[in-house]
Amino acid sequence: MKSIRFFQSIQAKLIIIYLLMIMIAMQLIAAYFTQTLETSLTKDYIDNMNRQARLLAQYAETYLVDQTQDTPKGGGNERETKRTYADLNQVVNSLFARTQAEIQVIDGNGLVVTTSLETNKSVIGSKNTQTEVTRALQGIKENQRTFTDPGGIRKLVIAKPVGSGTKYIGAIYIVASMEEVYNTMNRINRFFITGTLIALAMTAVLGVMLSATITNPIKALTKQAGRVAEGRFDEQVRIMGKDELGQLGQTFNFMMERLQEALTLNEEEKEKLASILANMNDGLIATDDNGRVIVINRRAKQLLKVNEDTTLGMPLAELLGFTPDIVRQLESSEDHSALLHFFHEEEDDPLFVRVTYTTIHSKGRGAAGTIAVLQDVTGQEKLEQSRREFVANVSHELRTPLTTIKSYLEALEDGALEEPQLAGKFVGVAHNETERMIRLVNDLLQLSRLDSRRVTIAKEKTEVAEMLDEVADRFSFQLEQRNIAVEVTVEPGVRSIMLDRDRIDQVLDNLVSNSIKYTPEGGHIKIHAGSPDTARLEISVQDDGIGIPRKDLSRIFERFYRVDKARSRAMGGTGLGLSIAREIVKAHGGSIQLDSELGQGTKVTFTLPYHQEEVVL
Structure with a gap:
């Protein structure tokens, strides 16, 4: 000061x-x-x-x-x-x-x-x-x-x-x-002037001394007020008397104590609010009465891919890509919400964000600003999309064989039954399509049980090398037909493990079957088992087949998702094999991942945990 x-x-x-x-x-x-x-x-x-x-x-x-x-x-x-x-x-x-x-x-x-x-x-x-x-x-x-x-x-x-x-x-x-x-008269006047000057000098001295009794407490109050303005509450005003200035000093000290308590409480509330805003799963943006951004939390910056320095002071409509008319319509509507789509360069999939507007009302001023809450509903939208696709895929998968069976039965009714050779062919097709529907329904039932945790995992002690050799033996005929070489390797540190042999065999059969389907003749498949650490078993199936495009990798484990739909159906696949394999591995407490390069082959790796009591040190 x-x-x-x-x-x-x-x-x-x-x-x-x-x-x-x-x-x-x-x-x-x-x-x-x-x-x-x-x-x-x-x-x-x-x-x-x-x-x-x-x-x-x-x-x-x-x-x-x-x-x-x-x-x-x-x-x-x-x-x-x-x-x-x-x-x-x-x-x-x-x-x-x-x-x-x-x-x-x-x-x-x-x-x-x-x-x-x-x-x-x-x-x-x-x-x-x-x-x-x-x-x-x-x-x-x-x-x-x-x-x-x-x-x-x-x-x-x-x-x-x-x-x-x-x-x-x-x-x-x-x-x-x-x-x-x-x-x-002049002498008397000189005496009078001299006396006046002496009186003024004495008055000035006494004035300085007496006025100090008034100004010193005021200076002390002013100095302490400066300290309070700087946030220092460690000192109090010294009370020099019981007059009005003394009462003012006591009131100031009391006010300072109350102010310190209020500021402390305010800081605590501010820290709580800042912590809440920073750790919210939803984004939050606050604007003033002119619609300009004054607060934006970390989650909102992540959703919008912006930084705080550039957004503060920016109109909210500009930040969200709205026109002022749309903002006013949202504020006046009943649900006060809108669904936004954001496409960020570093992300392949769009981001779905639901924006909900709430007007801040101030007593005596009316509308004092707006609170916009941003909710990331990408997962919900993807789930809804997956559900819609699932229903559509199931309907399509069932409709195709049913249509085929119906058409052949109608043909039999129309007279094809009288021709034994043609009738046998039609019956064989109907039988194959029926088997395909049965496999589809069984896979769906199995997925439903895995999703609802109603599948019992009957674990037994299994030798990994023996299990992998049996897998290779089961597909030996198909491998010989397509002239595909298979290599089974087990690292020395691999131990026996407790697992549900039937279900893990199902996983391995699915992976090896896919490798055989998408590997050209004269190719090579490698089945490998190893232990990256003492607590996990890692099994991989790698081929040098046609591979999978990078854009499809993120969806390869989705149900009914096919990279090449026509070829997959022709080979008898239901599109649920990898989904079932993932759920079985997850039921064992493990994880599965797929790496592939178009034209370079595919490698699927899943890990299973050893049980603690099985660890040998």
Whole structure:
């Protein structure tokens, strides 16, 4: 899991929220405090200057009154007047100079009689035409304003009338700098900003520490959730308290335990399902709601001769060779099944597969997919075909001699009975056909008993060499007639064996008889007995006759199956000899096989087991 950047984390967001709240609160407090403090300091400063102006007005009134009363009309005592102004100037400089303000005393004519600034003595005797002065000389007491001089210094202007009643004899004009007030405000603001920064720093530190108590459990939950997503359930979230986060941690641990149990159960069920699917005798294909393959088991891949990599995601209709319309018809039909024929290059016989469709229904979604079950019914189809062929063959085998017998009997009825020579011939043919039917029925009865396990195998101890020699003797006349040589060989390790002599003789007679029938004159037949191991006896009959085509080898032991039907019937065969031989060998617990090459001859080999008590070590 990727790490979260600090500024994207909850901890950073909590700290930022705390800081913003502190900043907003401090800003509001600062704005209110600064405004209130500025108003208070400014008001106090103005009130103080007004008080000084009123005090100076009262003090300067005696000088201006004396000057007005003592000054002669023709010019008079100038020395006394100058002294009076000098005294006033000295009082102004000594008492009000520390205010660092320019103080002017103005007489009733608007002339400046004294000033507190030594650098501005040139204004004495000149007329002050400021609006505030004019208003004060008119008796208006409230005359004040603030302004900023060209040097950027904020100043306060106050003018107070001198006199009382309706007679005003002068004015006091004060121009004072307010920089000290604003400097005091700036210092206070700097103190406030410094305190705010310290508060923010402490808030940030405390925020980191306090928010960690919230974010650390969340980080632990996130980390554990990542482990759970990876399938690791070996650790649990540490519970750090009984608050909401602690309860969340307990719930998460409980959920993790239940999830582990559910996943374990799911894995077990999944393994069971996978095992069932893998070991099913039937093929299974599952599709999604779009009809595309999502699951295919081993048996289905074997039946269809496909691999999983190419089939996953393939439409089911394409995989089975159906059109979408046929698939929809099968899904909507009553039996939901169809029989398919597959022809694989590596197999000679077709493969019959029955496909059964089942629709998967999902709650709230309707049809969510399809399950197709593939059953290999090749054996059943072949069995049905064999049964049909068996009935047809039996009917044909019986109908042919019966038809022949009927035709000859009809001929006898029609007058052939009166001719002894012809009648004897017809009776002989009927007799032969009757014997043929009897052999056929006997073979069928024998096969039926072998199939139903109703044949008793009466075993007796038999010498193999003696048994094979007797077989060769029984066919010696036929072998001499066809000039066919016979060779009987028995390996030294062959021992006597317990078997049903009559039935094994029947097997050997059938094999030797077939070899004589299909071996041309001057041929050679070899009867061999050996022991491939101490537990089995192996007997083979080999000829160098016409052989059997490869395409017929797989069906050579089927009942009524003939490679050359016309020739077989002509030689009196019923087509059941090899089938009976196989059943007799199987009844003895052995097996039989046939190897042949067209034009090269045929070799039939059957093995019989020695009984355990007969094994000599």
